Amino acid sequence: MTTVPGHREVAFDTPRWWVEFTDPAEPAQRLRCDLTWLTSSWHCIFGQGCPGIYADRPDDGCCTLGAHLTDDDDLARVSEAAGRLGPDEWQLHDLGQEGAWRDRDGDDVTTRVVDGACIFLNRPGFPAGAGCALHQHAVAEGLPPHTLKPDVCWQLPVRRTYRTVEAPDETSYLEVTIAEYDRRGWGPGGHDLDWYCTAAPVAHSAAQPVYLSLRDELVELIGEPAYQVLVEHCEEALAARRGRRHLPLWVHPATRAGGAQA
Numbered sequence: 001m002t003t004v005p006g007h008r009e010v011a012f013d014t015p016r017w018w019v020e021f022t023d024p025a026e027p028a029q030r031l032r033c034d035l036t037w038l039t040s041s042w043h044c045i046f047g048q049g050c051p052g053i054y055a056d057r058p059d060d061g062c063c064t065l066g067a068h069l070t071d072d073d074d075l076a077r078v079s080e081a082a083g084r085l086g087p088d089e090w091q092l093h094d095l096g097q098e099g100a101w102r103d104r105d106g107d108d109v110t111t112r113v114v115d116g117a118c119i120f121l122n123r124p125g126f127p128a129g130a131g132c133a134l135h136q137h138a139v140a141e142g143l144p145p146h147t148l149k150p151d152v153c154w155q156l157p158v159r160r161t162y163r164t165v166e167a168p169d170e171t172s173y174l175e176v177t178i179a180e181y182d183r184r185g186w187g188p189g190g191h192d193l194d195w196y197c198t199a200a201p202v203a204h205s206a207a208q209p210v211y212l213s214l215r216d217e218l219v220e221l222i223g224e225p226a227y228q229v230l231v232e233h234c235e236e237a238l239a240a241r242r243g244r245r246h247l248p249l250w251v252h253p254a255t256r257a258g259g260a261q262a
Contacts, residue, residue, distance in 0.1 A: 007051050009199040010253040012182045017250050019233045024225035029174045030165075031226055035237045037180040038230070040252035042157070042198060043206035043213055046131060050203075055194040062197075063121040063132065066103060066110040067150040074151045075102075075109055081134050081148035082120075089140070090133040091122040111150065144216040157181040157198045158214060160221050178222060178230075201258030209234065 016036040023029040044050075046061040057064045069075045082101055087093040092114055095101075101119050103112040112119040124130045132153070138145040146154035159181035166172045182198050183190035190196070197203040206213055211234045219227045241250040 007195050007200055007202055009196065010201065010257050012180075012184075012199040012253075014253050017237065019237075021226075021229055021233070023176070023223070024229060025223050026174075029176060031222060031230070032175055032177045033230055033233070034177075034179040035234060036250065036252050037198075038178070038211040039209045039234050039237050040255045041204045041206045041208075041258065042210055042252070042254070043203065043208075045197065045203050045205075050197065051195050053193045053195060057116060059124050059130065060117045060121060061131075062156065063118045064113075064116065066105070066113045066118055067152050068105065069109045069111075070151045077148065078111075078134070078150050081137070084148075085133055085137055089122075089128045089137055090120070091126045091128075092119050095119060146217050146220055154217055155181070155221065157185075158210075158217060158221065159185050176222065178218070199254050201254045204252065204255040204258035209238070 016034050018032060019035055020030055020032045023031055044061075050061050052058045052060045052064065053062050054060070054064055069078065079099070082096060085093060090096070095114060096112070096119050101112050103110045117123075118132075120133045122128060122130050122133050122136070128136060132149065134148045134153075135145045138148045157180060159177075159179050161177045161179075163175045163177070164172055165175050180198050183193060183196050186193065211218065211231060215227070218230070222230070237250065
């Protein structure tokens with residue numbers, strides 16, 4: 001792991017405070033959630049000091065790589081969204097017409113990489129502003145960005161995984177884990193990134209904790225009933241840790257190092 005000078009990272013493999021509860025909408029399903037992450041003060045700092053995941057691409061944020069689309073629904077959503085974009089809001093509009101925004105990586109459909117970054121990334125100097133054209137269009141239309149962007153893009157840096165748990169009495173349930181998408185989430189190559197935000201104190205300066213700032217994304221991932229239960233646990237965690245510095249695992253190490261507690 002390397003780090004961009006001036007943008008240090010804390011260790012990401014630290015003790016965490018977890019909670020488990022039954023999904024109110026799916027009794028055969030249990031949620032396992034990382035409260036240390038969800039109550040952290042992380043937020044995206046693209047355009048506000050983000051040095052990018054690669055030192056030689058400081059303006060890309062994490063959009064240097066093309067996004068892998070997860071399934072047909074993901075492809076259909078992004079295709080429909082791309083059709084809404086005009087050349088005044090999408091810098092590479094002309095290169096992405098008639099499905100040309102797509103590429104392939106083996107069996108996976110991905111967004112095309114043009115001149116070193118995702119085709120939907122507006123570069124610095126573009127009149128509509130730098131950043132994801134899909135995200136900017138959603139904001140302009142008053143839509144939640146996750147309704148237009150590829151799954152992998154709007155879910156980052158929240159990681160949802162599934163596991164079937166076998167109990168001693170031969171019953172089982174589906175465990176859904178909601179946690180931090182840290183460097184390891186990118187696979188072995190994640191350790192070669194020059195910088196990554198979730199462990200960086202500079203990105204832990206938000207006024208709201210993650211469970212509130214990423215409300216729409218979390219509801220999409222686990223559903224409204226489960227989200228409301230999660231909110232209760234997060235609020236209890238925040239209340240319990242106030243003034244109790246002898247339990248540092250309750251606070252995300254990057255939030256603690258950044259001096260901001262949501």
